[in-house]
Amino acid sequence: MNNSTGGIDRVAIASWIENGASVLDLGCGDGALLLTLVKDKLIRPQGIELSDQAIRSCVAAGLSVFQQDIDTGLAEYADKSFDFVILNQTFQQVKQPDYVLREALRVGKKVVVGFPNFCYVTDRLQIFFRGKVPVTSSLPYQWFDTPNLHFLSIADFTDYCRKRKIKIEHAYFFAKNRRVRLLPNLRGEIGLFLLSK
Amino acid sequence: MESGEKLGQVTLTYETYGELNAQKSNAVLVLHALSGDAHAAGLDKEGVAGWWDNIIGLGKGIDTNKYFVVCSNVLGGCRGSTGPKSIDPKTGKPFGANFPLVTIGDMVQAQIRLIDHLGIEKLLSVIGGSMGGMQALQWMVAHPNRIRSAIPIATTLKHNPQQIAFDEVGRQAIMADPDWKGGNYYGGKVPARGLAVARMIGHITYMSDASMAEKFGRRTRENKEPFKFGADFEVEGYLRYRGDNFVKRFDANSYLYITKALDLFNILNGHQLSDVFKGLKAKVLVLSFKSDWLYPSYQSQEIVKACKLAGMDASYCELNSTYGHDAFLLETQQETHLIGNFLKTVANGNGNGDHKP
Numbered sequence: 344m345n346n347s348t349g350g351i352d353r354v355a356i357a358s359w360i361e362n363g364a365s366v367l368d369l370g371c372g373d374g375a376l377l378l379t380l381v382k383d384k385l386i387r388p389q390g391i392e393l394s395d396q397a398i399r400s401c402v403a404a405g406l407s408v409f410q411q412d413i414d415t416g417l418a419e420y421a422d423k424s425f426d427f428v429i430l431n432q433t434f435q436q437v438k439q440p441d442y443v444l445r446e447a448l449r450v451g452k453k454v455v456v457g458f459p460n461f462c463y464v465t466d467r468l469q470i471f472f473r474g475k476v477p478v479t480s481s482l483p484y485q486w487f488d489t490p491n492l493h494f495l496s497i498a499d500f501t502d503y504c505r506k507r508k509i510k511i512e513h514a515y516f517f518a519k520n521r522r523v524r525l526l527p528n529l530r531g532e533i534g535l536f537l538l539s540k
Numbered sequence: 541m542e543s544g545e546k547l548g549q550v551t552l553t554y555e556t557y558g559e560l561n562a563q564k565s566n567a568v569l570v571l572h573a574l575s576g577d578a579h580a581a582g583l584d585k586e587g588v589a590g591w592w593d594n595i596i597g598l599g600k601g602i603d604t605n606k607y608f609v610v611c612s613n614v615l616g617g618c619r620g621s622t623g624p625k626s627i628d629p630k631t632g633k634p635f636g637a638n639f640p641l642v643t644i645g646d647m648v649q650a651q652i653r654l655i656d657h658l659g660i661e662k663l664l665s666v667i668g669g670s671m672g673g674m675q676a677l678q679w680m681v682a683h684p685n686r687i688r689s690a691i692p693i694a695t696t697l698k699h700n701p702q703q704i705a706f707d708e709v710g711r712q713a714i715m716a717d718p719d720w721k722g723g724n725y726y727g728g729k730v731p732a733r734g735l736a737v738a739r740m741i742g743h744i745t746y747m748s749d750a751s752m753a754e755k756f757g758r759r760t761r762e763n764k765e766p767f768k769f770g771a772d773f774e775v776e777g778y779l780r781y782r783g784d785n786f787v788k789r790f791d792a793n794s795y796l797y798i799t800k801a802l803d804l805f806n807i808l809n810g811h812q813l814s815d816v817f818k819g820l821k822a823k824v825l826v827l828s829f830k831s832d833w834l835y836p837s838y839q840s841q842e843i844v845k846a847c848k849l850a851g852m853d854a855s856y857c858e859l860n861s862t863y864g865h866d867a868f869l870l871e872t873q874q875e876t877h878l879i880g881n882f883l884k885t886v887a888n889g890n891g892n893g894d895h896k897p
């Protein structure tokens with residue numbers, strides 16, 4: 344999981360989750376977010392994750408986790424199986440984000456999506472002045488080893504939601520571990536959305 | 541018995557390791573696979589280690605410091621529990637092929653009696669691989685109130701045609717042996733060739749292409765026989781050795797009965813996948829192995845799917861190994877870690893479920 348936000352995204356996500364909710368975290372890593380939510384919101388957690396090491400950490404922490412691919416792991420769930428489905432910093436890494444988000448909105452009553460904004464001011468400056476693909480705290484990878492498959496901006500995403508008739512219930516934007524309110528597509532390094540269908 | 545037939549008094553051979561606590565809340569039932577027995581851990585009188593000795597013991601994954609571990613030989617087996625080679629009280633002779641058909645459900649029913657006898661109301665966990673995994677699934681469905689958790693490993697909700705086919709070839713090998721004599725061979729020559737061939741086929745299905753290549757390659761044996769079709773390759777010698785060895789400790793009729801029980805097992809039994817685990821409170825850990833082609837991961841994922849549909853508190857991990865189906869007995873480092881930690885959370889009661897409002 345990307346920690347460039349210093350955990351402020353976790354606090355924001357927790358503010359949206361209701362007490363005792365059932366939560367499916369797609370790409371839950373070692374389960375840090377789920378454990379925060381178990382502690383603060385008494386949620387019923389379920390993770391889906393690929394990494395062997397992360398799976399072992401989750402089981403050791405007592406979290407329920409399935410070692411599966413997010414791209415295919417949702418099809419087996421019935422509609423509205425969870426109160427919340429979370430795609431935090433994994434949305435841009437799945438093969439078919441359009442399909443996965445549609446599935447997440449089917450399986451969850453509400454969906455949380457968080458991703459790095461590719462049109463953050465630092466990214467723009469690096470592209471413009473250096474003529475190189477940006478490497479920043481929220482996009483820390485080189486082009487040849489990045490797990491990110493899709494590059495999108497906050498504006499791209501809000502456009503997309505409008506076209507797909509996905510309701511944005513709430514959103515937060517962050518940069519350098521602080522909340523950004525003004526001009527998020529330029530000044531926001533991370534976008535975090537609460538969605539429903 | 542599920543077949544409707546009756547069996548009089550039944551003997552179950554079992555071993556236990558560790559101490560049952562005062563609340564009787566730390567009992568773990570370990571369930572063996574096709575050719576296993578009650579000797580799961582420690583050394584027996586002949587100094588032979590139990591079949592899961594690397595998982596069960598002091599400080600191991602299933603830690604006998606903390607847990608009271610029980611393992612019994614299955615009904616229909618030949619390692620101390622009542623099976624086809626036992627004496628039929630009606631005739632005073634071994635049952636042979638007159639032994640009633642045994643199912644996985646019957647095996648678990650017998651285990652229930654044992655757990656009752658030990659005064660255990662609720663097991664901390666039922667754990668097993670392959671046929672042991674089927675028994676774990678049977679516990680989940682038939683006796684959900686008697687378990688707090690289950691760990692089905694490298695197993696399936698039901699055999700696919702390929703699995704049935706391999707079992708059938710094994711059974712045919714036994715029944716084609718003239719020494720089988722319709723199952724009434726006790727007191728005379730046993731169908732050794734047939735049972736050995738059945739075991740050889742079994743062994744092939746328990747390994748993988750990669751593990752066989754690693755273990756044998758195309759290496760040839762030093763002491764070649766003058767016979768044209770002798771065991772020239774190491775792999776041939778190995779299979780013959782394992783086949784012959786198996787005959788010394790296993791009864792051919794038990795092999796027939798138990799493989800039949802595997803093939804007949806179908807936990808769905810007319811139910812929808814979404815209903816099979818409905819309302820189940822037990823916490824479940826499903827494990828499979830990447831190179832296992834006899835019980836491939838997709839079969840474990842079917843179990844996971846049923847867990848998802850039932851909204852259960854479940855985890856699934858596909859472990860890396862080249863050992864094939866045998867991995868659950870051999871590739872135990874990750875397995876130990878996962879089982880140990882999983883049991884700890886169940887025992888401490890700090891799993892997911894305890895936060896339910």
